[in-house]
Amino acid sequence: MLVRVLLACALALCAALASADDFGVTPPAAPVERWGTLEVALAGPSDGNPFVDVELSAVFRQGARSIAATGFYDGDGHYKIRFMPDAVGQWTYETRSNRPALHGKQGSFTVVQPAPGNHGPVAVRNKFHFGYGDGTPFWQVGTTSYAWIHQGDALQEQTLRTLAGAPFNKIRMAIFPNNDDKAGTLRFPFAGTPPRNWDLERFDVAFWRNLDKRVAQLRALGIEADLILFHPYDKGKWGFDRLPAAANDRYLRYAVARLAAYRNVWWSMANEFDFVTEKRMDDWDHYFQLVQAADPYDHLRSIHNAFRLYNHTKPWVTHVSIQHGAATLDPERAVLYRDVYEKPVVYDEVKYEGDFTRRWGQLTPEEMVLRFWNGAIAGSYVGHGEAYQDPQGMVWLAKGGTLRGKSPARLAFFRKILSDSPLEGLEPIDKWQDHPFAGKHGEYYLGYFNRERPTNWPFVLFKTGLADGMNFRAEVIDTWNMTVTPVPGTFEIKKRDDYTYADKDGRGIALPGRPYMALRIVRVR
Structure with missing residues (x-):
């Protein structure tokens, strides 16, 4: 008798859920932790070009609060909307679309307390410093590996294993590939055939899924992904440094729609922006404003220079990202950019530890560590890079892999000294x-x-x-x-x-x- 009652209840529940789905109501999603990522998956049209023809978004609500997030097409009739909730409790959502199959879908979910290690997204704290969403200070000890996601799977996994044992809590990484004949690039952000036959109105979802995966893996390691949106190292090979304006905007909106719901994302408009000769200063202003408007979570935003500095006082810039080989040779020099911009200053590139043929890759390990300490005493932050020559081209700066230098162990010690501080940031x-x-x-x-x-x-x-x-x-x-x-x-x-x-x-x-x-x-x- 009990078995028949339970079976009847189960059948009734299934019928109720099916009926709800018929009216656009999705069964409650599994609980998601605060600052985790909820993914709403929907089936929709695959005819025409869904990347440009289909509009999709959702409004997520908790009480009187509402947050809008844009969805994206993930290929083969699959659509997704990702959301990063910032408060525990019950939430609901409803989709908006220009296609009936995707419009008016409703659902609910519960947000629970964050798991250990999840401190939330990093934001500016106390004017010159950084902190996580839960109030924990963020002492930036970053590194750079521009094209590590453009290598084969084995090398990408090796890079992640190296990072798991390294002191770095941020990595600067490029979305577009470099012009490198030895590069392991297998996939590209746009659909098409390399080197220049691209369909700029369609994206290669396999490339983007891998990027999603790597950003999520960095998040699990407690590492911020400082995503470089443009750079000058294409030099005409792929054509990604000189895309039409509409293609640039479409690319930025797609990147933000896919990646903004990961709490560990930072946006870098460009690396060495002043070497990207196809773009003007007002283009960079436009990209900043576009990303800011598209990102519902207001992730950190900056831009990196070669010789010409961007005006970091502009309101859409959250922090200063600088390349300067001499600014951190002493604290009195390093503090000057703080005084000028009155924002957190990150010397993301102070030259690189290594034995490279170029002068920017010849720092001794002692010089690299010295720059971190001088930056800290100036109330600013410094980034690491490594460029030891390798006959196979396996340079950390370019491709990741393994670290060979002597500075990472000392930077782990440095980071511990900072994190043992009772402060949220050092002031001169x-x-x-x-x-x-x-x-x-x-x-x-x-x-x-x-x-x-x-x-x-x-x-x-x-x-x-x-x-x-x-x-x-x-x-x-x-x-x-x-x-x-x-x-x-x-x-x-x-x-x-x-x-x-x-x-x-x-x-x-x-x-x-x-x-x-x-x-x-x-x-x-």
Whole structure:
């Protein structure tokens, strides 16, 4: 009897669901975590050209709030709308389309608390810094591998394994391939036949599915995907650097529709934008505004230069992305761009560690690490790159694979020092004088002595936030040998002059006379 009752209930439920679907109501989706990705999959027309003929979007609602997201065609009559919910609880959605088969579809889903490791998308925090959606600080320690997604599957997987054991929490990567005769490119963003026979009104969904997959894998590793939308390295081979205006806009809208619902996405309008000779400055303004308008989640947006700087004060730019080989040679130089733009500054390219034939790929590991520390003391952020020569062309900067340099281990140590800080970002302590400290006045100080080889440092702090009788403890950090050595006892300060406080007994801290040393000083209450 019980079995018959359960069977009847099951049949009734199936009938109800079928009836609901007939009226455009989809059964509730599986729960999705906050800042996860919900994917609404729909079957629709495949005749004509769905990439340009079909319009699809959905409005997602929770109470009085509503967020609109654009859908996209994924080939073979399959349509998708992706959504990244930002709050737990019940949500509903309803589709909008110019095709009846896709219009008015309704559904509901539950958003649950994020899983461990899901801190939400990164955004600007406290004017000059970054933080995740849940309030966790984001200490950017990025790297670059432009064409890693254009290699074969085995090499892409090897790159991901390398990243899983590396210190980097952001990777700069290009959507379009480079002009490289040895490249492993198998698929392209547009449908067609290489090198130049492209159908600019259709996309190669196999390429985009692989990109989706790789961005999702980076997300699982806790790595931000800084997606470079244009670059000058085509040089006419594929023609992607000189597409018609309508094709550029269509490409950008498709990229945003597919990828914006991944919480780890950043948008870089271009790498070395000023070398893309086919585009004017107002074109770049237009691309920024298009991406900003199409992205319902307001992901981070910037643009990377060669020689000519973009005006990063424009409102659609969230942070500064700079190539500058000399700006991070000392903190007083690195801080200047912060003062000009009043936004977070990321020195995404400061030259590369390696033995490359070009001068931009000849940094020693020590020089690479030094630039990270100087950038941090300036209250800014620095990016890593590696360019060791290889007879097979396996250069991390270009293709990914494995890392060969000595800087990543030191950058892991550097990142731990930053993440152990009680702060949400380092602020310069006294940027107008040779005083190499950052942190928070009166509370926390991180100092870096660059190439200097001091044997003693007199315990002297800049005056802001200080008072007689405050006590501090100190640690000596060897940034190259990756050691932290506590200094015995504490230091009690008193006013020394109009600008500084010093240890009341005139004591200092002994240092080993080696370069790349640092100090961490914390107030004792």
